[in-house]
Structures are given as C-alpha cells and as structure tokens.
Amino acid sequence: MRPALLVQDLTVSLRGRALIDGVSFALDPGQRVALLGASGSGKSLTAAALLGQLPAAMSASGRLQINGVDVRLSSRGTKRDGIAAIHQDPVSALNPLVRLGKQLEIPLRHAGLSASMARQRALELIASVGIAEAERTMESFSGELSGGQLQRLCIAFALACRSAVLVADEPTSALDMVSQAKVLDALSLYSTSAVSTSAYSTSADSTAAGAVLVITHDLAVAAACCHRALVLVSGRLVEEGPMESLVERASHRYTQQLVEAAHIGFDSLPREATV
Numbered sequence: 001m002r003p004a005l006l007v008q009d010l011t012v013s014l015r016g017r018a019l020i021d022g023v024s025f026a027l028d029p030g031q032r033v034a035l036l037g038a039s040g041s042g043k044s045l046t047a048a049a050l051l052g053q054l055p056a057a058m059s060a061s062g063r064l065q066i067n068g069v070d071v072r073l074s075s076r077g078t079k080r081d082g083i084a085a086i087h088q089d090p091v092s093a094l095n096p097l098v099r100l101g102k103q104l105e106i107p108l109r110h111a112g113l114s115a116s117m118a119r120q121r122a123l124e125l126i127a128s129v130g131i132a133e134a135e136r137t138m139e140s141f142s143g144e145l146s147g148g149q150l151q152r153l154c155i156a157f158a159l160a161c162r163s164a165v166l167v168a169d170e171p172t173s174a175l176d177m178v179s180q181a182k183v184l185d186a187l188s189l190y191s192t193s194a195v196s197t198s199a200y201s202t203s204a205d206s207t208a209a210g211a212v213l214v215i216t217h218d219l220a221v222a223a224a225c226c227h228r229a230l231v232l233v234s235g236r237l238v239e240e241g242p243m244e245s246l247v248e249r250a251s252h253r254y255t256q257q258l259v260e261a262a263h264i265g266f267d268s269l270p271r272e273a274t275v
C-alpha cells in the first residue's frame with residue numbers, strides 16, 4: 001500500500017543548528033499516528049515543515065512525499081496539495097465575516113460539485129462530525145460556535161478538501177473532556193473516510209482513507225485515538241511503535257515518564273487502537 005505520508009531524514013536547521021534532526025516516518029491510509037514529545041521537542045516545527053509553514057530563517061532538508069507525490073521541503077507559503085491542518089485555535093482558520101456554510105461550500109464547488117450538491121454535501125459533512133442542527137450551523141458565523149464545534153467544523157473542512165493527510169496540532173488541549181471526545185471521534189471519522197483524491201471521481205484510488213498525524217504531549221489523548229505513536233526528544237525520533245506496546249513496554253526514559261504520568265494501562269486502550 002502506498003503511504004499517505006512519507007517523511008525521510010527530515011532535518012530543520014536554524015543558523016546551522018539542527019532543531020529537527022533526521023526524522024523519518026510514514027503514515028498509511030486510514031492510520032492515526034500520534035507525535036508525542038515534551039514542550040520544545042520539535043512537534044510543531046515538524047508539522048510546520050510538512051505544511052510548508054516554517055519561519056523564513058529556517059531551512060529544511062530530507063524527503064517528503066504526500067499521497068505518492070514528492071514535495072519540495074524548501075517550498076513554503078502556498079497551501080500544499082493533499083495535506084490539511086487543524087490547530088489548537090480553530091478561530092484563526094476561519095473567516096469571521098463569512099457564513100460557515102459558504103466557507104465549507106468553496107472547496108466542494110472547486111471539486112466540481114454544483115451549488116445544490118455542494119450545499120447538500122456541506123450539510124452532510126457538518127452532521128458527520130457530530131454537530132447538531134447542521135442547517136443552523138450553515139447560516140452561523142464562527143463567533144457563534146463553541147471551540148469544540150469549531151474544531152470539528154475544521155475537520156469537516158479537511159474532509160471537504162479531501163486531503164490525504166490531516167495534521168492535528170494539539171487539537172483538544174483547549175477543550176473540556178466531552179468536547180475532547182467529540183473531536184477525537186471526528187478524527188476517527190476522518191481516517192475512515194475516503195479522502196485521498198482531489199476530484200470526486202469513481203476511480204479505485206478515491207476509496208483510500210485519510211491519515212491523521214495527531215500532535216500532542218498528552219498520552220491519554222494519543223491512546224484514545226491513535227494506532228501508533230512516534231516520540232520526539234530534542235528534535236530526534238527516539239521511539240515508535242503500536243500504541244499498546246509503547247504504553248506497556250516503553251524503552252526510552254521520556255516515554256516511560258509519560259506513561260507513569262498518565263497512569264494508563266493496556267486495559268484502558270480502546271479496542272480499535274489495539275489492532
């Protein structure tokens with residue numbers, strides 16, 4: 001199976017100092033993978049490198065492939081095809097002056113849907129990420145929704161764009177537990193939805209599922225929604241593996257500390273994350 005995301009030997013440097021040092025990993029379609037690490041370990045810079053959003057003073061090298069297409073790591077500024085992101089603060093991703101339904105319909109119209117089909121699909125997407133009253137949400141502005149609802153709406157946007165990869169950077173850290181669970185459910189939905197072609201075609205490839213990279217320092221969040229985890233320490237990948245073996249048999253001291261701090265055991269993992 002072709003990976004949705006392939007990262008080889010990613011290095012991000014600032015004035016000759018490597019902030020990210022030789023990081024390699026891959027995400028298969030349908031996989032949810034956590035990128036864990038302490039504050040300052042390089043999680044956000046890794047995300048920025050994947051999205052082409054590194055500060056101008058930094059340089060990136062290595063290989064990046066999104067949905068089978070090589071992407072120049074040095075390119076930045078424009079949105080990269082096949083990859084979308086949601087951030088801790090969803091408000092900044094949305095236009096506060098345009099009704100949410102109109103914003104959601106834009107990528108759908110771009111994909112070739114008629115106005116009425118785009119509206120219908122937008123309603124379906126809003127409902128699919130667990131937001132009740134889809135009709136009313138379509139007519140709302142971003143300031144009228146809660147943080148958790150906006151976060152799920154951003155996931156609906158990523159679904160509308162049919163990005164093969166969704167990078168979720170601390171998607172739940174500003175939310176209460178109930179909203180957190182709903183956002184994690186929406187991320188699961190993303191990775192089981194067919195997303196990875198840009199056109200609404202019927203080709204075999206259009207059935208590939210989305211892959212999600214969840215950036216977090218919270219092991220409980222990672223365990224609740226991810227199949228695998230990658231652990232970053234000081235810009236280097238020190239450990240990776242299936243979620244349950246990481247929790248049960250962490251080998252790096254930082255991962256062991258995370259497990260001890262989270263006090264979670266294998267039994268608390270959802271069934272889906274253990275396959």
Ligand SMILES: Nc1ncnc2c1ncn2[C@@H]1O[C@H](COP(=O)(O)OP(=O)(O)OP(=O)(O)O)[C@@H](O)[C@H]1O
Binds near residue numbers: 037041042046055
């Ligand atoms: N704009 C910048 N200029 C200089 N150094 C930076 C810049 N952004 C990040 N760094 C450095 O790069 C390293 C990795 O930072 P990064 O923001 O990726 O960490 P993080 O794991 O996302 O942390 P957090 O969980 O606190 O967001 C840190 O040492 C940080 O000081």
